[in-house]
Amino acid sequence: MIDEELVQLLTPEGLRVEHPDYTSSLSGDQIFSMYRDMAIIRRLCNESTSLQRQGQLALWAPIQGQEAAQIGAGRALAPMDFTFPTYREHGIAWCRGVPPENMLRLFRAVSNGGWDPYKYRHSVPAIVLGNQVLNAVGYAMGIQRDGAEEAAMTFFGDGASSQGDVLEAFVWAASFNAPVVFFCQNNQWGISTPMSTQSKVPLYRRARGFGFPGIRVDGNDLLAVYEVSKAALENARAGGGPTLIEAFTYRMGAHTTSDDPTRYRVDAEVEVWKHRDPVERVKALLVHEYKTTQGEFDAVDAEADELALQLRADVLAMGRPDPITMFDNVFAEPNREIDEGRQDMVELGISGGAH
């Protein structure tokens, strides 16, 4: 697994290491703030799994183990950057300011989106793998035409990296020098498909074949992910073109709550990755170097618990939408068939029609 080209600034034990190309620029306060982000998103993710098991969510896609990859990238974004996620970027959504209850609207099956993408500059979830990667490149082409100093950042996994759309996106990004950062969370598994089936070469090396830089970063190392993301985003904003970041991480949980990983992977592998936990290593750094106290960690946990309770209440309060809403926002312009559908529903007494 460990490869001499892997960028790492913080070991699994929480000790700083140097890298010739990247230096950690974060202050103790910033590191603690990001630790808080990671602890909270982990707690909310666990609460969401519980909610699904209790029948309150149709499905949940956990990010356990990928917190550093997402918070590290998320905190490197500038306010005007635009992000294009999959259905699993809860940490990025958190960094963009999307309220947790909005993140769960898709999984509660009351919405196929959940938030206003322009308000948070974070696009709605994309479930068809790889589609959003092309959309992000198009958005970046728009940035170029506007002459703006902004970047698009898009997220996908190791599985999606085999999709044609992702590879076509690489072609476009290179040909047009688009200001887009491709952030691939290689969490080693596409449901039950191991990385060895997905690609014969380390994913970051593909970028070189397409004509732009590719970097493999220790996806469980908050410091490295932050610096690599920051550099790639700055490069994009300055007109330097695309970068592929492969965040080498691990999907500690299941693909979704419908999956049973015991059917295809061994516990021993999961144990190995437990020792590389992203949250624990930042915690260790905070203790060694910044003398963070148990009290300060406890305060974060208490805050996370409160947010989890609030999320639970918000989800339970998420009722069945009025069915008449299914006709809203399909088109910008009025449409006879949609009006007829609405009329039908009112006549059948399914809805009062007031909306």
Next chain:
Amino acid sequence: MTTKTMTMAKALNEGLRRSLEKNPKVLIMGEDVGKLGGVFRITDGLQKDFGQDRVIDAPLAESAIVGTAVGLAIRGYRTVCEMQFDGFVYPAFDQIVSQVAKLRKRSDGAYTMSLVIRLPFQGGIGAIEHHSESPEALFAHTGGLKVVSCSTPNDAYWMIQQAVESDDPIIFCEPKSRYWEKGEVDLENPPTGLFDAVLRREGTDVTVLAYGSTAKTVLRAADTAMTEGISMEVIDLRGLSPVDIEPLVSSVQKTGRFVVVQEAPHTASIGASIVSELTHRCFYSLRAPGLVVGGYHIPYPPTRIEEDYRPTVDRVLDAVDQVMGFDQ
């Protein structure tokens, strides 16, 4: 009144030029659309006048042409995507159905999918495989998309501009067999709305509906029918999804009979859908069931024999005779 005679290809070119002039956010993207001006020359001269950033020669991938156009729409641009041929739209089908059709709804109205996907469609040009398809029903069936087809140069000139101006995603079907046929284009006054069905010929015995290439075939058939004492009322659908049903209903209520003429096979087609709707709405006015004249339900044949696949004047007249025969 300024009118000019021009081919449909030139009319599309002029309409695209007007769109590029009117709105700096309008872009064109496709394979060979820039320097070459498109394999049918529809975009001829546009890159020279509007530049490479607005008339974009794309690398060869249809899914990316549409997928990036989606991202451009999110950023406020209006991209006219060109699919080089109907048979090559399929790689983009995923982006069209999964994103273009759904993003407005998924974002609760935040996103505007202001893009146009142009397809040179239907057959009749003696081409090799995959260059003569009729995929319009696949898109019409998909909730969240709109589909239109022009049949004349005047409609081509105006409908392409209207499609670009629309805030909804439009699949714009152009009958390539008609690209080089000339017609009068009124450069000042749009004929009507983008989806409006248009009466091409008034008649009393049977309503015949057509779109794209078959509009002209049906008008020729109407001339012959008249000599046999049958008065065909011909309506050009233009809007395939949504279909402008009201004028069709009025017409069928008057004539009591209807036939839809298309290149696409009958099964699960635009024509089949219209038969269903008109039967429902005009049941008590009908003197016969509605019929569909279409291609056969097979992969499009090698074009040496395509004239026996595509609806001819004879096949239209045969259907008209059948329909007339039900209550006589």
